[in-house]
Amino acid sequence: MRFSHTIYLFTGIILSSLFSSCQNKEVESTETEIPSKPNIVLIFADDMGYGDLGVYGATQWETPNLDKMASDGVRFTQFYVPHAVCSASRAALLTGTYANRLEIFGALDHSAKHGLNPEETTIAEMLKANGYATGIVGKWHLGHQAPFLPTEQGFDSYYGLPYSNDMWPHHPEVKGYYPPLPLYENTAVIDTLDDQSMLTTNYTEKALEFIENSKDKPFFLYLAHSMTHVPLYVSDKFKGKSEHGLYGDVMMEVDWSVGQVRNKLDELGLAENTIVIFTSDNGPWLSYGGHAGLTGGLKEGKGTSWDGGIREPGIFVWPDHFPAGKVETQAAMTIDILPTLAEITGSKLPELPIDGRSILPMLEGKEMDPKPYFAYYNRNELQAVIFGNWKMVLPHSYRSIPEGTEMRNDGIPVKYHMLNLEKAELFDLSVDPNETKDLSASNPEIVAKLSQFADEARADMGDALTDSEGTGLRKHGRLEE
Incomplete structure (x- = not known):
């Protein structure tokens, strides 16, 4: 097989001002002074709801360590992912770029012949070029073929699953399709899993091992938990501990x-110079009933562009740099993490344009001008525009659980049905986070402004809902037979 590296550059439209303010930065150093580079730990949960943490309102179980993170750092109340689905969300996180721009849609499985194009620059590649040790533990989901594995995308080491943990022979709805679930170490399959009860523990042990082995130089650890994605598994030490189910x-x-992880950083004397970030890839998979998380009252869940699908916990800790206990109400998105880390570490931004911006001022307790964020789903459908507290949901079809459905608690999902949003609706999320009151009729100027943002995004990245082509699209990497 041969690998095609075809790439398409683009001319930015809506982000021209962003690019002018986020120019590539060369690392500044002299022979006598090397700037201190903080370690970075990025923890990415799977299918975790906005309301799943105690500090975000959960009362059914306890999350003391995540709550302590929030008290030690900055907790966002309006932190978004641009895509409410696994692979797309991860591509956006790691590249600072909307995944639809990169031709990464949905959730790749074992049959995929494509993945994140190696011509794209990940956080790991950016930091590795600046002297960082880089490691991923957990779920990758950006291509399981050899050219797309993490070790080809800037990571020195990899331990984990190549795609979602439900893509295995025991899937409750798809029989005879998935092969055994492979566990990777670097580029080799070292096991196949029939039991996932030790997965979180094993990920944790590997993460601690990476920190221990990398303690003498700056490091970037991407800990991408497979949980709380179904099928749910837990070790014996936590079985029954919550008293509120699996x-x-x-x-x-x-x-x-x-x-x-945080205890290990303390033990090694690294906590003061380590940035720890926690968030998730999308909201809860509500059709799984008792095996799904909590939206905290937000509308809908995973697989939709309502806030229940795209608003996530977002916690950032860096002692003596980010204010402790700060509750940040400004809107931000996972695409902002890469440029923020670039600014903090003095790393060079990717050569290809990105969509995020540095939110370091927010993390330092300062106000920033709002910027438009976009939510995409399916194959490049622009479904929502977010601008500060305003959100406009565009006409589209979305999945929902029929009212009155009896939910299950056994790992078997109920069926969705499709609803059609016939016209754009506008919401003020500062007073209506549950998106219940359409304010479009009384705010025509806001509708016009967000509609202009949407039109610019369509011209740049396309939109399947309006048959817009887009001039700024790039290609995923693909194997050729």
């Missing part, structure tokens, strides 16, 4: 893992 037990074990 999901609560799993949440408590993920919280324990966060505590173990």
